[in-house]
Every structure is written in C-alpha cells, then in structure tokens.
Amino acid sequence: MNENIKEKLLVEAEEDDASSAEQHPSCPHGPTVLFYRQSQTTADGFFACSAHRNPKLCDFRMNRLDWNGNQLPRCSKVLAYPKTNCTHDLDPTSHLVALSQDDVHAQYFFDENALRFFADQCQALEISKVICMGAPRLHFHLRRNKNIASFLLDFDDRFGSYLSPNEFCLYNMCNNHFFYARQPFEDFLKCDQNESVLIVTDPPFGCRTELIAHTLRSLMRLHNKINGLPVTPLAIFWVYPYYMANYIKQDMPELQVCDYKLNYTNHTRYTNVGASRRCHGSPVRVFTNVPLQLLRLRIDEGYKYCESCKRFTGVENVHCNRCDNCCAQNGQTYRHCTICDMCVKPNYVHCPSCRRCSQVEGHNCELYQSKQLCWLCGHRGHVESNCLTWSQLRHKRKIHTHGCLICGQKQHTERNCKQRGRYFKESQFMGQTTIALRKH
Template structure:
C-alpha cells in the first residue's frame, strides 16, 4: 500500500517533470482506489509558482550598439541580468556588429541612380548595392539581382528579402490586400502624415501613392533594418529601435526631428502606425510610442481632429489625450487582455492583417474572392492543412466608431449601435455579455455556466468548471481513450 507521504513526494516529482495532466489522471485513480484524501486541490493551475520575469528599461543601465539594454528580473529568485533589446540570443548582438563592419562598400541609392539601369545590381549575399562594371567580379558567385529600375530602388521592401530565417529578426511584409485596406482606413481618418514604425512595406506603399499618384498622404519610416539605409533619403527614414526608443546616431534623430518641425503644421493631422515583433515587450513599445506622440504634439500649438479638439502647449504635455495623435497597432487578437492592462485605451478591431511571406498568416476568409481562390486550389477551408485564417488584428487608440471598413470588404461588416463599432458579420452582438464577442473563427456561443461567450469548438466541462476544447480537457480525453479501448475489445 502506498503511504500518503510517499504519494505526496511522487506527486511533486511528477509536477517537476511537467507531467501535470497525466499525474492528475493517475491521482484520481489512486484517490478512488486507495480512498486517500487529497492534500491540496487538483483543479486549475499546478500548485508550484510559474516562472515569470519582469522586463525593465533602466536609465542608468549598460548599453550596446542597439541602445540601452533591458534589465530582466526573475520574480522568484529576484536575480537579474541585462540583455540586448533588439536580439534574443546572447551572441547575436556581437554578430550583427561584426556583420556591419565586414560588409563591402555599399553604394547609396543616390549614387546608384547616377549610373545606367543595366549596370545597377543588388547582392543578397553581401546585402549591398553595387555596379556590375566596377564590382561585378567580387559578386560573381553570389546571389544578386541586376537591372534595377528607379521605382524599385525607391521601394526597397519589394527588392530586399525578409529576414524571417534569422533568430534575431521576424520580418514579414504586408500583403497587397492588407496594404490597400490599411491605406483606405488611414485615408478615411483624414490623416496628412503617418509615422511608420517597423513597417517599411506600408511606407513604400504610401510613398508610391504620394509621389506617382499625387496623393496628399505622406509618411516617415522608423525601422531598425540597416539595409534600408542604402535606399531611403535621410528626410524620409531614420534607423530606430522601437523597444528602447534609440536612434542609432545623432544624425538619425535630427533627421526625424527636422521632418516633424518642417512638415507637420499645427493644423495637420498625424498618426502613428506600428508593426512590432509579437515577442517584444509591449509595455516598452507603448511607452516609446507615447513619447513620440508627446514630441510631435509639443510642436503643434493646436491639434484639431474630427470629433475631438485639444489645445497643446510645450509646457503642458502631460494633458495629452491618447486620441490627440491616434495610432494603429498590429498584433494577434489574443493580445487584447495583455494590452488592456498596459494601455486600456486601445481598442481591438475586426480588420484582419495578412502577410505575403507567412504560411499561417496569409489568408483572410473575410475576402470572399481570396476564399474562392483558396478553396479552388486546396479544397474546403476546413481542410487547409497549415493555412489558417489570420489571427492578426488591428488595434487603435481611436474610438472604434471612427475607423470605417474599407470599400473592398464593406459588405462583410455591420455597425453595432450598442457597441458603437464596426463588427464583422460573424461577430454578432451577445445580449447577455452586452458586446460583440467573436474574436476569431465562427460566431461564439454564450455559456450560461461560465457567464461568457466561448468559441464554437469548445464545450463546458463540469469537472474542469470552465469551457475547454477536447484536446485540453483531461476528463474528455480520458473518456475517449476508454471508449477506444472498449471498442477494440469488442
């Protein structure tokens, strides 16, 4: 017979090995057979504390080439260490510095525009522009692209390869449908200038509409990718770290300040668009965005927007409202709870964001045309394999009622008078929750026991005491195994 103290030690060892679910099933059998009294409750989270960390940005901490380093504090042991704000791996920061120092002489876009188009080339191996007649032999065995047009040099996000294979970067470019929708949303806000943070593809798209199609909407790019420095003019781009708000040189910072002072007038409407890495500390990113907002507002004595007006002076920056200079943030929809703690003024919208070079974020079922093309190629959307409906959404500091849907998907949205927002037609209003509850997938179903809406694929488990999926429920999976064993014996 197993004694109670020995069983308690066995339970602790199982928890340490991460076999919590298996141990729960084993424990229920032992409690029933041996009639033991449980020492603690087995419902909910494991009894041991989770490993959690606090990320801080100290003003007096060490720095690296990417700006002030982050202080990562372990809440359990209260120990801490410093890490680069741009790169996860410890050695990636030094590798990036070595890469920058060892690169061949890189031509700027202004220099390369001075030679004939047939002589222009870009080397993907060395990440540099070069002349075929002068440096062709150095790149003879490399992968490069030649015959670069003026338009292509002005839109480097269409020329460069995304840095998606590197552990230090997670670079994905917006799809064409997303670009058109974002541009339509921004235009309907009557915005004059957009500060694009970490979104070079949107910046290129805005510049294309501004220069070649005569649109009034203009933009400025803040991005950390060093390759972009060879293409953009200094009055349209600065190398910038969105996590710690670090400009990589005094000139980069002055160029940005010069753009704000000389272009954005008091009556102009400016907005900020940010596409951050999903693993980046959001609290720090929101902090840097707010600092940019305060800086821009300090040069606008009066900022007038539709449905709201605010007087701003240099000596009264603390009175700024988040709606004064609105900003749009791109993140997965399940970041909403985390963002509500960091920035409760941010609102989740139903507009989906897709990327052209991401296998799981390149599909939007909202677009019926894309859905037809997808079903023709790979069958019904329920059997798409790895291709899924995008989980990335648009967050905004504006009131949801001010962000109108683009014309291309206008029929897929309705205006909810109760919530005062544009909701997708599958996102029905729940009278019991008193809001539009569907975040992703089919319409959510209200659970009276949990007193909230749940995804259609989940069910309420009385033993778990909340709504779970079949894969997450220990009791349901146990029943399935028993039913399979019974059928095999028969």
C-alpha cells in the same frame, strides 16, 4: 538569454529623461533592458540586449550591481547615414529578400488588401503624417500618396540605400534607439494645427509588449514636447495577433482590437491564399486607441456594419444581445454560455471547477485558473471561488456556493451582479478597471 527559464522575467526600459548616471549600459544595438525575475528586486537583475534574445547574436549581459552609471563607456553611437540612391517610385520590398530570422527581424510584408486598409483609415481619420515603425511596405505604399507624409523607423539598414534621411532612420523599436541622427525625425513630428499623426507599428510577434508600449509612449511624449502640447495621445495602430490581447491590455489598456484580419504576402500561416491558409483567417489584428466606430472595413472583403455596435465587424460575427456586443475575435461565430454569462468559442465546454468555458483537450484546471482574471477582485491568477479578497467578507455574510457568489442567483455571474456596488468600489481609466473592497 536563456529561453528555458520558467519563471516570468520582468523588464524595465530606460526612461527618456534619465540622467547620465541613471541610464542603462549600451550594447551595439542601443541601451539595454533591465531584466529580473518576478521573485527578485531590480537590484538582483541583469542588463541584456533589447533587440536579440539569442546570446549568439548579442552576448551582452551585465549584473545590475556591476553597473556604475556613466563610469562605463556606452557602446552605441550615432552612425553616419549611408549613401542614398533615392528612386521615388521604387519599392524595394518587392525584390529584397525578407529577413526571416524570427529572433531578430521576423520581416513580413503586408498584402495589398492590408495596405488598402491602412490607406482607407488614413483617409477616414484625415491623417496627414504616418510613422511606419517596422512597417516598410506600408511606408513605400503611402509615399505615393501626395496627401500623406510618411517616415520609416526600421531595424533593416538596407532601406537607407533607398530613402533619404528625411524619411528613414535605422531604429530599434525595443528601446526607442535612433542609430542615425534623430533631428530629421523630430522635424517630421513638427505639425501645424491642421496636421495629425498616426503611428503604425508591426513588431515581431516575439517582442516583449512592455518594451513596445514604452516606445509608443516615448514617441508620444516627444511629439507633444516638440509641438508644445499637453498630455495628448497620438493615434496608434499596433499590429499583433488577437490572442496577445491580454498582454497588450496590461501595458496599454486604452487599446481596443479591430476585427480586421491582416495578411502577409510572405508568411506561410498568416495569409488567406495557398494550401497553408487558416480556415478562420489570419489571427493578426490591429489594436488601436482610435474609437472603433471611426474605422472603415470593406464589405467586399468580408465585413459588415453592425447597427447595434455602430461599427464594422466580420460577416461571421453575430451580435449578442446579452453581451450587447459582437464578441467573436478568431473568425468563428461565438455562442453565448448562459452559465458563464459571456460569449465563447463554439467548441468550448463549461468547466464547473474553473467557472469558465475552455477547450476540452489539454485542459488543466490549475494552469487555466492561474491565467484567469478574477471577476470579483480584478486580479489575475485565480477564479472567484479562490478569491482571497472576497473571503474577507465570509465572516460577515453567508457565501453562496452556486450561481453568483455575491447574491446567489443563477441568471448571471459576479461580473454583472447588481449588488456589486455594496461590496466593491470600481473606477475606470483609459479602459482599465480598478476594483477595491469597500470597508463596512
């Protein structure tokens, strides 16, 4: 795929219950993904490999209109499970050379503190089964715990030589494709009333969040179908950098970010040891649908309990009474901007044009505003002063140019204006807010 394409590419994954005529064509890495540019319809799109962005690694590409459903043979097939040399106490991640091609695997292993963090959460949440999706070292760590069963789903076929089919399957998380027989995994998902399942996924940070979110929802549906449950969510720990929060929230708005900083043993930047460690710690976090109040972070690792938030946070995080939250995310102590009426990074300055605080160097107002979420209509791509939805009311009332655009006061922004309800109807579902203009 051409990484130089500037226009945003949208993706569409294959549905679990699609008929044979509706299914996507497959490459050797499982069902492909439908890509299309934002200005096009799906009929103008093309199918390409879900696992490899580099065409040198997988050159499969097919125009959408050339796909005739099941008339074209599918390339992928169920593979035979390799001969296993099981050694229960052996952790191959301690001696295997990590696959380091970022376009494909980006294989990094959690450090001991991160492993202990996940084990602590399993104990606090009374988790009995863990699906380790792209987290091999965690699987080998948990399998030594007699109270927790673990199943590894991973794109590295080398683990098939160390694990039996009852705890490993060669797997593509970008399209939810099982290369080996899926039955052992389905058996693992069968639970009694006292068992609970957690999914821990650590995808390469270059993965499309739409695809990972689609896979997580597919695994939830499979779990519910096997156990005869209604729409019941599974606990999720999605490991990703904090600065990808907007992308994850677009696809899974129910996920919140935990303040725990994860480190890897073999990453040059996402670590807390060595000369290349970051001064504010690793940017890698855990996004989860588990209430943050239920998670336990260790004080001896640099965390504290906030009585106001009723959750653990970093020692550098200072509770803001105005925001009623511990707002810092990047390991610094945030400050509250009275103009934005929100907490920002300490080195940020306020831009009157953007109506936000931002970095001083490299700040381009047009580009910055195109990535912002409007506090009036809730749509991304503009700030409040350029909101077309709000401009619909201009002929009905005087529009304020200073302070809050709704009431004109300078003590708050449109997000916190008490008069919002007169003009906007808001509803929330699973952490996502939908805003509509009221008809007057």
